[in-house]
Amino acid sequence: MLTKSSTELVRQRNSVLVLATLRRHGPLAHTEISDHTRLSSATVSAITADLEKAEIIEKSEQQAASGRGRPRVLFRQRRDCGYLIVVIISSDAVQYSLVDYSGKLIDRFSEERSHDPDGAARFVNGVREGLSRVLARSRISQEKVLLISISSKGLVNSSEPVLVWSPIFGSDQIDFELALKPDWKAKVILDNETLLVAAALGAREENVKGADFRSLAALSLGHSIGLGIIRRTSHGGHEVSAPNFGHMLHMANGGLCRCGTRGCIEAYAGFYAILRTAFEVPLDTIPAKFVPVAELDKIAARARQGHRISGFAFRQAGLALGNGLSRVLSLTERMPIAITGPGTRYYDLLRQGIEEGLGQSHMVRMEGMPELRVVADEQILVFEGHLNRALAVIDEDIVVAGVQGGD
Amino acid sequence: MLTKSSTELVRQRNSVLVLATLRRHGPLAHTEISDHTRLSSATVSAITADLEKAEIIEKSEQQAASGRGRPRVLFRQRRDCGYLIVVIISSDAVQYSLVDYSGKLIDRFSEERSHDPDGAARFVNGVREGLSRVLARSRISQEKVLLISISSKGLVNSSEPVLVWSPIFGSDQIDFELALKPDWKAKVILDNETLLVAAALGAREENVKGADFRSLAALSLGHSIGLGIIRRTSHGGHEVSAPNFGHMLHMANGGLCRCGTRGCIEAYAGFYAILRTAFEVPLDTIPAKFVPVAELDKIAARARQGHRISGFAFRQAGLALGNGLSRVLSLTERMPIAITGPGTRYYDLLRQGIEEGLGQSHMVRMEGMPELRVVADEQILVFEGHLNRALAVIDEDIVVAGVQGGD
DNA sequence: GATTTTTTTCTCGACAGTCGAGAAATTTAC
DNA sequence: GTAAATTTCTCGACTGTCGAGAAAAAAATC
Numbered sequence: 001m002l003t004k005s006s007t008e009l010v011r012q013r014n015s016v017l018v019l020a021t022l023r024r025h026g027p028l029a030h031t032e033i034s035d036h037t038r039l040s041s042a043t044v045s046a047i048t049a050d051l052e053k054a055e056i057i058e059k060s061e062q063q064a065a066s067g068r069g070r071p072r073v074l075f076r077q078r079r080d081c082g083y084l085i086v087v088i089i090s091s092d093a094v095q096y097s098l099v100d101y102s103g104k105l106i107d108r109f110s111e112e113r114s115h116d117p118d119g120a121a122r123f124v125n126g127v128r129e130g131l132s133r134v135l136a137r138s139r140i141s142q143e144k145v146l147l148i149s150i151s152s153k154g155l156v157n158s159s160e161p162v163l164v165w166s167p168i169f170g171s172d173q174i175d176f177e178l179a180l181k182p183d184w185k186a187k188v189i190l191d192n193e194t195l196l197v198a199a200a201l202g203a204r205e206e207n208v209k210g211a212d213f214r215s216l217a218a219l220s221l222g223h224s225i226g227l228g229i230i231r232r233t234s235h236g237g238h239e240v241s242a243p244n245f246g247h248m249l250h251m252a253n254g255g256l257c258r259c260g261t262r263g264c265i266e267a268y269a270g271f272y273a274i275l276r277t278a279f280e281v282p283l284d285t286i287p288a289k290f291v292p293v294a295e296l297d298k299i300a301a302r303a304r305q306g307h308r309i310s311g312f313a314f315r316q317a318g319l320a321l322g323n324g325l326s327r328v329l330s331l332t333e334r335m336p337i338a339i340t341g342p343g344t345r346y347y348d349l350l351r352q353g354i355e356e357g358l359g360q361s362h363m364v365r366m367e368g369m370p371e372l373r374v375v376a377d378e379q380i381l382v383f384e385g386h387l388n389r390a391l392a393v394i395d396e397d398i399v400v401a402g403v404q405g406g407d
Numbered sequence: 408m409l410t411k412s413s414t415e416l417v418r419q420r421n422s423v424l425v426l427a428t429l430r431r432h433g434p435l436a437h438t439e440i441s442d443h444t445r446l447s448s449a450t451v452s453a454i455t456a457d458l459e460k461a462e463i464i465e466k467s468e469q470q471a472a473s474g475r476g477r478p479r480v481l482f483r484q485r486r487d488c489g490y491l492i493v494v495i496i497s498s499d500a501v502q503y504s505l506v507d508y509s510g511k512l513i514d515r516f517s518e519e520r521s522h523d524p525d526g527a528a529r530f531v532n533g534v535r536e537g538l539s540r541v542l543a544r545s546r547i548s549q550e551k552v553l554l555i556s557i558s559s560k561g562l563v564n565s566s567e568p569v570l571v572w573s574p575i576f577g578s579d580q581i582d583f584e585l586a587l588k589p590d591w592k593a594k595v596i597l598d599n600e601t602l603l604v605a606a607a608l609g610a611r612e613e614n615v616k617g618a619d620f621r622s623l624a625a626l627s628l629g630h631s632i633g634l635g636i637i638r639r640t641s642h643g644g645h646e647v648s649a650p651n652f653g654h655m656l657h658m659a660n661g662g663l664c665r666c667g668t669r670g671c672i673e674a675y676a677g678f679y680a681i682l683r684t685a686f687e688v689p690l691d692t693i694p695a696k697f698v699p700v701a702e703l704d705k706i707a708a709r710a711r712q713g714h715r716i717s718g719f720a721f722r723q724a725g726l727a728l729g730n731g732l733s734r735v736l737s738l739t740e741r742m743p744i745a746i747t748g749p750g751t752r753y754y755d756l757l758r759q760g761i762e763e764g765l766g767q768s769h770m771v772r773m774e775g776m777p778e779l780r781v782v783a784d785e786q787i788l789v790f791e792g793h794l795n796r797a798l799a800v801i802d803e804d805i806v807v808a809g810v811q812g813g814d
Numbered sequence: 815g816a817t818t819t820t821t822t823t824c825t826c827g828a829c830a831g832t833c834g835a836g837a838a839a840t841t842t843a844c
Numbered sequence: 845g846t847a848a849a850t851t852t853c854t855c856g857a858c859t860g861t862c863g864a865g866a867a868a869a870a871a872a873t874c
Contacts, residue, residue, distance in 0.1 A: 003424075003445075003643055004420075004421055004424060004444055004445050004446050004861095005416070005417040005420040005421055005424075005860095005861095006417060006830090006860085006861060006862090007414055007417060007829090007830050007831050007832090007859090007860055007861060008830070008831085008861090009412070009417070010412040010413060010414060010416070010417055010830090010831060010832080010860090011830075011831060011832095013411075013412040014411055014412055014831090014832090017410075017411060017412075029851075029852090030851070030852060030853090031850085031851060031852085037411055038410075038411050039411050039832080039833095040832065040833045040834070041833090041834090041851090041852080041853085042832070042833060042834075042835095042853085042854080042855090043831080043832055043833070044852095045852075045853060045854085046831080046832085049853095067841085067842080067849085067850075068840095068841055068842035068843070068848080068849055068850070069840075069841060069842075069848090069849045069850025069851060070838095070839055070840040070841060070849085070850055070851040070852065071840070071841065071850090071851075072850090072851065072852090073851085073852080158740070159641075165773060171773060234566075236410055243737060243738035243739070244737045244738070244769070244770060245737070245738070247737065247768075247769035247770065248733075248734050248737040248738065248768070248769075248770075249730055249733050249734055249737070249767060249768040249769070251658075252726070252730055252764070252767045253767065257769070259769050259773075260769075260772070261767075261768065261769040261772055262767070263767065264769055319659070323656055323659055326655075326656050327655050327656055327734050327738075328738060330650060330651045330652070330654065330655040330656070331650035331651070331652070331655065331734075331735060331738055332648075332650070333565070357659070360656060360659045360660065360668075360669070360670065361654075361655070361656040361668065361670075362651070362654035362655075362656070362664070362666050362667075362668040362671055363651060363654065363655075365667075365668055366572060366578060366666075411832095412831095412832095413831085413832060413833090413859090413860095414830090414831055414832060414858085414859050414860045414861090415832090415859070415860080417831090417859090417860060417861080418859075418860060418861095421860090421861090436822075436823090437822070437823060437824090438821085438822060438823085446861080446862095447861065447862045447863070448822090448823080448824085448862090448863090449824085449825080449826090449861070449862060449863075449864095450860080450861055450862070451823095452823075452824060452825080453860080453861085456824095474820085474821075474870090474871080475819080475820055475821070475869095475870055475871035475872070476819085476820045476821025476822060476869075476870060476871075477820085477821055477822040477823065477867095477868055477869040477870065478821090478822075478869070478870065479821090479822065479823090480822085480823075
């Protein structure tokens, strides 16, 4: 609102709107675009003609003769309009996916992460090599790569692609913009992994509920704890955020966390923390770098058989999560919480603690327990979130930069 | 972005932009409006002509002959374009202010709150009477009142003017929209008091820092604890929120709060909580309804003389605030914290605890201590926040509803 | 006092965008 | 083969912004 509007801006916005509906509903005919966007038929003609001339969309060749009347011509994104590389950084591997402008996966491979000590700098080189390899395998011109969308666990700068803190590299910041600028002219974006999960779940839920959808939180349980929140803004857009939930203070002077601080939520609810409690190791013990899931499965099995201290470890983790979630809800609003990540396999053991922890707060006592649901397939959701966000960014960039010139 | 744009919308936005710059910089000439808004001179002519015809702005009669050349004609809001009633609800009184469209205070009076038990319903009637009285005193037509802007401590619904929870009425919800609809055609908005403080401080700081301003939190200390946050959005607008900070969980199963829950921040940092700790009353004692400030002053005096338990009461309050703030910052970002309200007189005693409480978190250890500042004149800031928000709302409504018809 | 300079405001034509209505295109039904 | 149905395309009207330059009006200069 601080900045002026112009008629050109109207066209830009409406062009992006057309591309967005094309994304959401697949190939559409002139009439359908008009229906979905509420733009007049004449305007749709003008916009599609421009986008077609700019080689962003194309008319679909074959159309099923659906009824009588002049047959529809479907518009769809030109797949060769540009490409997107999705980089998903996880604790043990980095996955590279090449996606075309229509959202179709073209190539994918993973590279194992070397757990070498001289971390960040070397890791960045690895990513640069990985990206080169994507190009080499697919024989796509580097110019055609419009966006590199990266995700990681940890804390991300909201405006620049800088990984501020991560469970892997700690405070060794990584500025991907800086690292990739010499080689790539593509734009680089970086998002927290659980933010993408929330974005994907939010988009799915909005497709079902429509305007009834208000907000949603995604909680990822694993070696570390992630939280993503998506909320509708007043203008009909979405606002997503990835609070530093895992390292929010749970209890002053509490258990020692991997990050070096005491009392973080993760120091109670991360896998290593559950292990520590179950084995009655003192809470100020420097936590294990990595915990095999099999180890935790054993504790879970014992807990399910009624072993007291094992059950307590999970309950305490649940309490930390519940208290933390209650604080998040106090600061935002009541919203459904989707629980995801490898830790969901212990949800039967965590649940009671989570609910108890939530129930200890004013907010939950007053407005009631938020809906808790378990969602599987975190990896798919992360990728889906990447596509949602990245392709929207590309649509916007391509319209802003490219349409006026035409070809 | 979900909705289409049109050329009419462009005019609306730019008209609002003109009105907003007129608000920020006072009466302006054609040229100055053009400079500030970056709209072309011709567009400014068109827009001001429309606004003038619609009786929203007027040409200022007398202008200082500032230099040579054709003298400037200043545009200013027409003061009789419409009126705003500001209602500030505090624990012991309700203040009514009548303000004209230019932001000038016309009339103001306060009515003492009766502390009667049959609370909410009766209180609403009092407000209705108060509003009638404003009209009667000023002889302004009710039609001309465009907006009633109400503020209170407590939790407010973000989309409707409904007081969800307040220290005064507890969970007795008050729907001001519903209560005032029969009598008033004016729009009704309701905001949390500390949110308005944050909004006012944010506007002030942005006037100084310009684009460097990112975000700010206002913390109000008193019988209850309030928090307001203002942040710049990516589009250049502002997002304000008033988290339920006072009743965010500080410590599970902690001290009993006025709200009936255990462990709220207020149950450690509210005035009654400090009193309770200083007198070593058990933490599950039902807290005093109201604490005379003189009582707290005595404790503070003792604390300053080195009395151990009195000092501890303030330190514990500071810790609760600091821990809570650290959690807020974990969920948002590092930002300056402006401390306001009657509790600032004890800031010397609270400070150490607040800083210690902040320092116990990962976020502060990593990014450093946020700037803490004490701000006096909370009442002035509340009113300023009212004006900022309410007049902006009026500008928008008036342009959307009124300009096309003209007179 | 007339003329020039300077500054501000106003006006005009060009251009961009959206919209409604109706023409053109193209298929199915009879 | 013709009518009906349906979709796409095109045209003129309307609204908006912008740049350039004309008009207005005061101070400076001669």
